[in-house]
Amino acid sequence: MHNWKIKLSLFLNYFVFAILLNSVGTVILLVQSSYQISKSQAAVLEPFKDLSIAFVSFVVTSYITKIGYKKAMLIALAAVTLLCFIMPFTKGIFMIELLFATIGSSFALIKMSVYGSIGLITKSEKEHLSIMNFVESFFGVGVVASYFIFPLFINKANPASTEWLNVYYLLGGISLLALLLLLASPLDESAAHEKNKTTANNFAGMFRLLFTPIVLVFILCAFMYVLLEQSIMSWLPTFNKEVLQLNDVLSIQMASILAGSIAFGRFVTGIILKKIGWVAWLITCLVAAACLVLYAMPAIQTFISTFKGTKITALRDVPSIAFIFPLIGFVLAPIYPVINSIVLSSLEKPKHGIMAGLIILFSALGGSSGSLITGNIFEHFGGQTAFYFSLVPIVILIAGIIIFNRLHKKNAASADFKNMGGGH
Template identity: 50%
Template sequence: MQNWRIKLSLYLNYFVFAILLNSVGILIQKSINTYHVDELMASSLEAFKDLSIAIVSFLVGSFLPRLGYKKGMLISLGLVFLGCLLMYFGNSFTAVRVLFACVGVSFAVIKVSVYSVIGLLANDDQEHKGILSSIESFFMIGIAVAYVSFPLFYSETDPNAWLNIYLVVAFLIAVSFFILFFADFTLDYEIPGSNLADDFKQMIGLIKRPMVLVFAIAAFMYVMTEQGIMSWLPTFNEKVLHLPEKTSVFMAVILMLSIAGGRYLSSILIKKIYWLTMLVACLVGAGLMVVIVLPQTSNLAVTEINSLADVPIIAYVFPLIGFFLAPIYPLVNSIVLSATEKIFHSPMASLLTFFSAIGGTLGSRLVGYLFKNIGGEKAFYFSLIPMVILIVCLFILNILQKKSKTKITFNASSGH
């Protein structure tokens, strides 16, 4: 196939960025243990990643088509390659911050480029959905790989051995760079976009729509909840459940796999269950997980952990909250996009990325503050507040959707 190099590069790009983006929880734990920063300072890593994504995604739409998607992706890969080398040789908290800033800037360009190029590569609707769904699934695999592979590089005798993973990631980035470099991008692919002022006016105009405003609040609340839990789960496992550092990271993969499983199952069930019923049930289930499971962590006895069989049952149970949270984001995304004219899908995606990034930053920052001031066993209780707000948003969305008189097409398989 003529475009196989382009497609292979898109898959590899997303895989690599899934590893780097979602290693923030691991690096928060490492920053506390290795670089001896406090929880609040460590939580700033989420801001370096997400604010970079938010700012660049807000600005990139107007000039990227003129620059060219291929050039944009090559520059991004080059930047994050340098970030990985800086992390390996720098070995400091400052190097971690710079790495996540590089990753954030690069991912914003990569995501816009990937979504745009998929539209140019696909010959029809079915092919577009197929490519997009499989790339998003590959992203989830990359997240799981991050939580499995990082502990493999930990060493009891060499405290810096874990940094070797950045040489492996840098190698994958270099492979992706050369595959993309030799891929045949024709000039027909480069479609000039509107200018920055027009993009900004479109986005501001969209915010004025009631459905989009509620959508922005819902996206913000969801990502605040998910990122708060995802970023701090390894630290929670270590500080509260008393797991060894390596085991605490490895156990966090359960959360990623439960999110992947929840999204797959919801894509089947949504054909039989009304979306509002499903999502409210999911949020109630997630809330019950917090209320029932977290109290079991209070004054948990410290035991010797020699194998996974010695790990307390709660370390297996609490990450299953991802199963309940999983369907919310893609379904809410689908509801609003389906009620929005196609011409506004691009600024809509920018708004989604912007509010999601801000929500992720505040979520992690807030959990970091709570970890420091009230303790890890109580910190995750904060997630109940955005869950309640989310339920209210869902009921409002349901009313607005019915008023829009637009046929809704659900796409639970798309990720974020």
């Protein structure tokens, strides 16, 4: 396979950070017991992660190509590997906050570099879309893995124990493996460089790109999607424990269904998009997601009314609705990689790094907003009300995707006109 080594490296990098980033929901659940803190206090872990992503992506995006994609990924992996090996020796919420700030900062470098590198190793929009979905599917596999790795280190007899911190020995080892593989993977970055570009010019280019209509609408869609996904993903373990009355281990493991359905949804999308248009598929998925929310929340209320106060400790006793609601991941899955691929493949390769930075920046802001909003609604109005909130970004996304498609068609038509000699 052409460029197989660097492709494998990109997949493994994303796999590592999928485990680390999406452990936030699990850690939010665990720190409430281990450090005796409230939901609103635990909710700040998401901003530590996401605002670090936003800050680093904003600062670095204009000269990521000057640093080099490969070098940036090596720096990120080295930082995370070091902190993971330190974590088991630490105590206190401050170190958890520092960990997620480091993970977020490092992921900003990884994501910009991965997205930029995909543009270098693909030759067409179809190939770009295929690799993007495959990379995001691999990310989903990492998310699923995180829900099974963490419970292995939980002390079931003492939920307040901090023994679960030993999981970071394993995660540090995986990160180190990813670093060594990347070191051995060649990547030709010459096509990503533009001559005579200063940092000031790159910043100006970033802001010019930001205020083009199609990018503005794309950013709204990316922001809303991540707000929606993270509001569910970060709080599903806590929802499982407090609303459905599952124990800690089951609460975490059942949340893996969401991650698994996201990974499977992205794999299926790669097949379906060969048959039908991406807009029709995304709208269908969003309508299905809204229907699932409207079905699941009343069903959960019925379960609560019938079995209130019954603590569930065995998988055989888990109610069917706990398996059904996380399937929302399957219908949400296609949105993010598809819109990312469409906007990136419509730009020149030297702009992919800058666009990736904007994607990361606004995705991070969306994720942070989603977790904070959901955490506060959960604390004051309950878990069901918090998940009903997901209907708001779903409606906005439907409208945003319709507008995004119209602008994409308009831009494509304009580019064809210029290529035929009709423009200057």
